[in-house]
Amino acid sequence: MATAPAIRRAPAPNRFPTSERPPLRVVGPPSRRRSSWSLRPSLVIAVALVLGSLLFVAGAQAYLTQQSVRLAQVQAQLSVQVGEHRDYELRVAQLSNPSHVVGAAQRQGLTVPRTVTDIPGVTVPPAASPHPARHATRAGASGAGGK
16 A cells, blocks of 8 residues: 655634744733622612612602692682582572562562563574676686575
8 A cells, every 4th residue: 555645734814924933921820810800889879779769759649648648738719619509500590590680679679560462583594695697607617506
């Protein structure tokens, strides 16, 4: 069996020219150094957020309580006004009663007539248009056909 001649490969291209190659360093086992993150600033931020949210909730609760008191006052005023309105409606109904009107008129010296005559209703014909030709022209031009 014959051995194949060894194929000569070209050297791998250098990514860095010799003058720009970074210096080599020995890498040891990974260290357990703490990262740049610190507990104190995070704790301060968390406490500030909790206190801020508590302050916001307390303010919102105070606002809702204040508006609830105001609503109760307005509802009390409304019930008083509704009662007065009903009293006035009752008074208007009593004063507009025909027997009350006749009694008040008699106390002021007016007399009740012996006979009452109703006036017959009068119907008023619709007013005629002063310019009938102008109306017909507009209706025909608009395509309405007078309807």
